[in-house]
Amino acid sequence: MAGNFFTVxxxxxxxxxxxxxxxxxxxxxxxxxxxxxxxxxxEAEIHGEVLETVEAR
Known part of the structure; x- marks a missing residue:
């Protein structure tokens, strides 16, 4: 299960x-x-501003 981490x-x-x-x-x-x-x-629904992708997997 791959996914990304985001700074929100x-x-x-x-x-x-x-x-x-x-x-x-x-x-x-x-x-x-x-x-x-x-x-x-x-994919989760994000309720804020995504600033950057911290780690892409």
Whole structure:
């Protein structure tokens, strides 16, 4: 199972966090708690600004 890691900026507090592109569970912002990633069964839906691809596999 290959997937990418992304640096995502939270829309609410502008915290930057690394998330997995195929996340199997909801990922919340570590600072404000808003949802950054929701699983869809494949590529996850990202709810913030993707700044860069940290690691492509």
């Amino acid at each position: 900026r939270c829309d609410d507090c502008e915290n930057e966090q690394v998330v997995f592109g195929k996340a199997a569970s909801v990922v919340d912002c570590a600072v404000c708690g808003s949802t950054l990633v929701t699983p869809t069964g494949g």
